[in-house]
Amino acid sequence: MLQQPTQDDENSFISETQFCHNNALRIDLGAFQLDRNDFDYSEGPSSLVNETNCVHLPTNFNNNYTFINKNNLNDDDSNNNNNNINNNILRVGENLPEGFSIDELKPRHSLMNMFKEAKEKGTYLKVQAPMVRYSKLAFRLLCREYGCDVVYTPMIMSDCFHKSQKARDSDFTTHYYDSPLVVQFAANNPTDFSLACQLAAPYCDGIDLNCGCPQPYVMKESLGAALVTKPQKIFDMVHEANNKFISGMSRPIGVKIRLHPEDDTLEFRKTIELARQIEMAGASWVTVHGRTHKQRTKNTKVNPDGPKTIKQILNVPVMHNGDIFTLGDSDRFAKETGCDGVMSARGLLSNPALFSGYDYVPFECIQRYLQIAIQIGGVPFHILQHHIMFMLYSHHQFLSADVIEFSECTSVASILDFFEERGLQVY
């Protein structure tokens, strides 16, 4: 039986670069059996239509993700513009088009100002969580259009990222409109982390260190949630990466943690110690997922007292993560924890419009995802299909039988037919 995304998806989450570590990989995603051959993450060349500049309105289906010319070329010049740069996708290490600096190709946002401004307005930042396989460029653009203030890449293995151009190309693509953006790395030593940070910095607004991934293969390598019990390691990584930034392009560094496994549900002594170390190392914000690495979303509710306690003791902004499925949940957790931001993963997979106040995914959002994915180009078909399936589950009009039928689509054309047969025009 097909399922909505669950914590088990998180438990089976995998970075594309994991192939560096394990070639014989096979994972379960709910009912989807995927083997490593499915994980061709190369997003390929874009086939952008060069028409108008993007307006961030949820239901504007004429939006196209076009390049903004340095001289603000008028529309008549769009063909010329297209000749200058035949795609708008940015990749780390690619030669920039002549006459352009990265700052012109990608606007920069100050995350720290965003936290500050939100606080002054009595509100909080709404953030799309890092999700292996899913928080790729097309989904990030969709989430931004529907009210996410900040979006995260999936966890990227820092060692592969700085060592291999191939890994960089397949793990990370970005775009003019893909901002404010945080790039998340898995790392277990200061050298890998700081080298990866330096390479990614020009293309993003902040970097995050993953200290929350509970996957056994990740923890076995002292990555992800294994770091929760090794505060000194986190300190060294954040400290060194910040120091390296002093001589180069600097970006704020955040750390995403889970609760310490030895803490009980009332006192968070060890998590507090950890959070203090992270702050002392120079982290600019901390995200707290209110579960230990052993607790599963399926059978354990998130504990908001964790992020609430950390918020009370730190000076830097703190974000709550866990169990946000509606804007109501988001407001409630922000109020209950006093946090500066909230982060959603599974909620946004099912309903990328949740931060815009939709309790269930509007059909326009499904349309818009398809449109963006096709415009941007290169989204692997099975990923595109999974995204739409996650959304269909949360759409009142579609029954399980429809979703099962949808899962049998084998091409974008058959997806369009699926909707057309139901009287729905998607593209």
Ligand SMILES: Cc1cc2nc3c(=O)[nH]c(=O)nc-3n(C[C@H](O)[C@H](O)[C@H](O)COP(=O)(O)O)c2cc1C
């Ligand atoms: C499919 C999937 C992939 C995930 N990938 C990552 C990841 O790359 N990095 C990370 O820090 N957490 C990852 N997570 C964990 C989420 O970011 C989040 O901490 C967790 O799902 C709890 O939030 P939620 O209740 O909003 O889902 C993933 C979760 C899911 C469901």
